[in-house]
Amino acid sequence: MLRYAAIDIGSNAVRLLIADIISKDNEFGFKKNTLVRVPLRLGDDAFLDHKISERKINDLLKTMIAFKNLMEVYQVSKYLACATSAMREAQNGNEIIALVKKETGLDLEIIQGQREANIIYANHIEENLDISKNYLYIDVGGGSTELSVFVNKVPVASRSFNIGTIRILDNQDKDETWEEMRLWIKEHTRDYKNMAGIGTGGNINKLFKMSREKEDMPLSLLKLKIMYNELNGYSLKERINILGLNPDRADVIIPAAEIYMTIMKWTGIKQIYIPRVGMADGIINLLIEENLG
Template structure:
């Protein structure tokens, strides 16, 4: 069968089309568009008209690709920006009427489950791990080992939310950084408790910002050809320090840093630094598989069960 998964993220809409057989999942087409659905007023829980229009236009283009590939099953998954927006249900209705796409709005817990399925498929989970997926609207954390999932939680501390609320200087000031860390202190108490209980020894970053970190640290790395990679912790800390200290203009000139992440990568680095410090973890790796591959895994399991 041919399956398509659409991930309607806060910053980026993704489309993946794959052939699912008894032998596994073969991706035959993928694309993404920087829709920036959370632009401007994500913390007011509103999708502004410009972002709303970009989102529908992206879905119309995705639907043309879905028809071209004669897809059998389509799963369109909406996460933080749409589930928290006052006009999110309007967007879901417009997607159906204007683009022919049925959207499923999932909870943060369900999002974490799909992320776990995606990361697990890479084989990256060796011991007790903390998986982190930094989105634009929310960030998901999963504690797991090769046998299964122990704990999961989604927090509304996505990079776009924190950037709009706290990133008011260029480069980001010590005051802004402190405000972010204070906010993380208030929000992530249950994560710290879970880390103290389960003692994860490895942080696995799911796609997104972690692909940027890995690509900037190793410019020979072909992210399209790998599912997982180790990230040298000392080199990461050097990169993080440089990103946080840099101006917007300086980051624009950095290789392997896409324009969509020029500012949000600073927030991602601050969150990652905080989590590494709070958890005491001293090993970090990348999973290029995330929610999208997790949804494909779930489709595959339902077909073969």
């Protein structure tokens, strides 16, 4: 069995996805085998102190050793490990990469926002889109939001902005970045009528699950607002104890909903489709394209 692995070192969590590669009618795809998620919160250090602390470096190192061992047990033949916004901003990001290489032999790559956007849309969800609609693809992470505009299933513009859930919680999001994002969205969407949203990322997946909408149905802006107000009515403790949210999801879900709602309001988008894929899935698809395509 051919297996690939994706390591996504995000600002909120670090993930390992091990996927079984399957071939059908000369087309390659994958089935998720194992997903491990460790909430390291590298963003807190990176956005506030502009460097990752010793304690978090040690935790990351232990996580990478565990991931390496798992990849060996599962006989993974190819992997790609990408670090995003938090590591981009940490002044000691390159030192950490060197340390991980020395201690584990794993190659990590700190990727720029544009490459992050490209990896996310390596998921090719546009193939299942309704051709009569134009789409704004919104991926919200802990440190950044990646946006892509699709017209007739083709990406016509894409950009990464330093607006993310951990950044907002740490009061490190800047008014001028919001304004820059608003102007970019306006410029790249104003010519298109009938736009729908596509949302990816752990928070929108969770919101979709909580909405109890049918699979393949979009989430309306109205429903999102109702859920946001409901969630906001609970304290952090209650979101964990009463709603059963993980502690590392219970706080970020609020700013995430705010980002999605703000963008939908700016564009007049009333509905958002949630394909439940993310960065790690994109990495696996990229590995398939590069090695089997």
